[in-house]
Amino acid sequence: MCISKDSEDGQDSHQQGPREACGVVAVYGVDNAALTLYNGLFALQHRGQEGAGMVVSDGKILHYCKGMGLVSEVFTGDFAEHLPGRIGIGHVRYSTTGASKTVNVQPFLAECRDGMWAIAHNGNLVNAGELRDRYQKQGAIFQTTTDSEILLHQLADPTYFGQRDRIRAALAELCGSFAFVIARPHCVYAARDPWGIRPLSLGRLGKGHVVASETCALQQIGAEYVRDVNPGELIKLDENGVKSLRFADVPVGGYGQCVFEQIYFARPNSHVFGQSVYATRTAIGRTLAREQPCDADVVVPIPDSGVLAALGFSHESGIPFELGFIRNHYIGRTFIMPSQKSRSSSVDLKLAVVPEAVAGRRVVVVDDSIIRGNTIQKRIGVLRRAGAREVHVRIACPPTRHPCYFGIDFPETNDLVAAGRTEEQICALCGADSVGYLSLDGLKSALENSGHYCYGCFTGRYVCGTEHVVCKHALERSGPDQLEDRHHRYGVMMQ
Numbered sequence: 479m480c481i482s483k484d485s486e487d488g489q490d491s492h493q494q495g496p497r498e499a500c501g502v503v504a505v506y507g508v509d510n511a512a513l514t515l516y517n518g519l520f521a522l523q524h525r526g527q528e529g530a531g532m533v534v535s536d537g538k539i540l541h542y543c544k545g546m547g548l549v550s551e552v553f554t555g556d557f558a559e560h561l562p563g564r565i566g567i568g569h570v571r572y573s574t575t576g577a578s579k580t581v582n583v584q585p586f587l588a589e590c591r592d593g594m595w596a597i598a599h600n601g602n603l604v605n606a607g608e609l610r611d612r613y614q615k616q617g618a619i620f621q622t623t624t625d626s627e628i629l630l631h632q633l634a635d636p637t638y639f640g641q642r643d644r645i646r647a648a649l650a651e652l653c654g655s656f657a658f659v660i661a662r663p664h665c666v667y668a669a670r671d672p673w674g675i676r677p678l679s680l681g682r683l684g685k686g687h688v689v690a691s692e693t694c695a696l697q698q699i700g701a702e703y704v705r706d707v708n709p710g711e712l713i714k715l716d717e718n719g720v721k722s723l724r725f726a727d728v729p730v731g732g733y734g735q736c737v738f739e740q741i742y743f744a745r746p747n748s749h750v751f752g753q754s755v756y757a758t759r760t761a762i763g764r765t766l767a768r769e770q771p772c773d774a775d776v777v778v779p780i781p782d783s784g785v786l787a788a789l790g791f792s793h794e795s796g797i798p799f800e801l802g803f804i805r806n807h808y809i810g811r812t813f814i815m816p817s818q819k820s821r822s823s824s825v826d827l828k829l830a831v832v833p834e835a836v837a838g839r840r841v842v843v844v845d846d847s848i849i850r851g852n853t854i855q856k857r858i859g860v861l862r863r864a865g866a867r868e869v870h871v872r873i874a875c876p877p878t879r880h881p882c883y884f885g886i887d888f889p890e891t892n893d894l895v896a897a898g899r900t901e902e903q904i905c906a907l908c909g910a911d912s913v914g915y916l917s918l919d920g921l922k923s924a925l926e927n928s929g930h931y932c933y934g935c936f937t938g939r940y941v942c943g944t945e946h947v948v949c950k951h952a953l954e955r956s957g958p959d960q961l962e963d964r965h966h967r968y969g970v971m972m973q
């Protein structure tokens with residue numbers, strides 16, 4: 479059976495498709511850090527809807543607030559009064575390692591010999607199992623079931639402690655994708671993995687600085703974009719401004735920026751990896767129209783993620799663009815629903831067809847990707863029942879035939895509809911009149927510095943070793959607990 483990607487509503491990805499893998503924000507030297515972080519996290523909500531948290535330093539003490547749910551649900555009322563200060567970090571979570579439960583909501587805090595540390599992470603550490611095993615053999619007690627907590631144990635590790643710069647020593651040992659933000663009482667740090675898999679940008683706000691997963695957060699905060707944090711770079715933000723340090727050289731195989739950030743994950747008003755997401759997606763749609771032309775009457779996007787590729791397709795082909803599907807924005811997050819049956823019914827409720835836009839017409843439907851296959855299958859059925867004469871499917875990336883190990887929650891190979899199937903077989907399975915994918919070269923033609931990207935989910939060739947990868951729930955002690963109560967957690971950690 480094939481089920482498919484569902485793009486926007488926070489479903490359990492093991493029922494649905496690729497999901498974002500968290501967003502991070504850090505601020506230094508800004509008025510009311512808590513409210514600034516709130517605005518930044520709000521802009522990054524698309525990267526994770528399971529939980530949110532922030533840590534703010536008033537210069538001596540780290541205050542925190544975190545919980546399960548959306549940013550607007552976790553930070554309510556007078557939350558900012560509990561979090562005084564001008565320094566802080568924040569996080570929105572989608573779980574890729576560790577179950578969806580309160581204890582795994584970031585930032586994580588710990589007290590080391592030299593005081594308090596707080597960390598927040600976007601990405602996936604492929605050697606987390608190995609490192610965790612090493613620390614547990616030494617007697618370390620882990621508080622969460624995530625890969626991210628490893629960094630706190632490294633920072634507390636006496637082996638590193640004697641080193642002049644133990645943060646860099648710790649980061650250098652990590653393998654996989656990471657954009658880390660780290661808070662101390664008097665400064666913050668931000669670091670990006672040597673391959674640059676996940677995005678991380680630096681901005682200026684008044685006399686202070688901001689770091690965020692995407693530039694849409696800088697825009698929301700009112701910060702001016704300065705530059706991206708470079709792969710393998712650790713930056714320190716304190717009273718002396720921005721200090722840049724390197725913890726890794728350029729990898730032998732080169733960089734591996736996640737191309738799915740451009741295709742699907744990032745917000746269209748962001749620039750990621752130095753390139754406008756809006757411009758990239760419309761360019762992809764134009765290339766798709768040239769590579770996979772279609773004799774049709776209307777171009778219909780699958781909202782929201784297929785909209786810009788469909789727009790580009792329409793511009794290039796001259797076929798009119800129509801909103802044949804309308805999205806229901808009030809459906810809620812289905813990951814908290816207890817059964818697969820309730821999740822499935824929410825999928826059906828999410829998009830409504832507009833019969834007037836498609837009846838009697840030859841429709842070309844454009845989506846960003848097909849993962850498991852059943853959502854597009856359902857939507858083709860909906861279009862036919864609404865009177866579409868023909869339904870042709872055009873996909874704004876190559877067939878997705880391999881899993882991702884770097885922080886995107888793809889299903890395993892067996893559940894990917896394109897694995898082991900030709901386009902003709904996928905077409906027959908989905909019930910379309912034709913299916914056409916963008917080629918890998920076509921995708922690369924829309925990218926600046928296309929050699930700096932990871933294409934692993936299309937090619938099976940990954941930027942770093944995946945032999946020690948652990949599955950999402952491998953670090954659970956007693957199995958996943960998807961339904962833990964949602965509540966706020968406030969607190970302070972004394973310096």
Ligand code: SF4
Nearest residue numbers: 736737882932934935
């Ligand atoms: S395998 Fe695919 S989703 Fe994962 S980092 Fe590479 S391009 Fe992104």
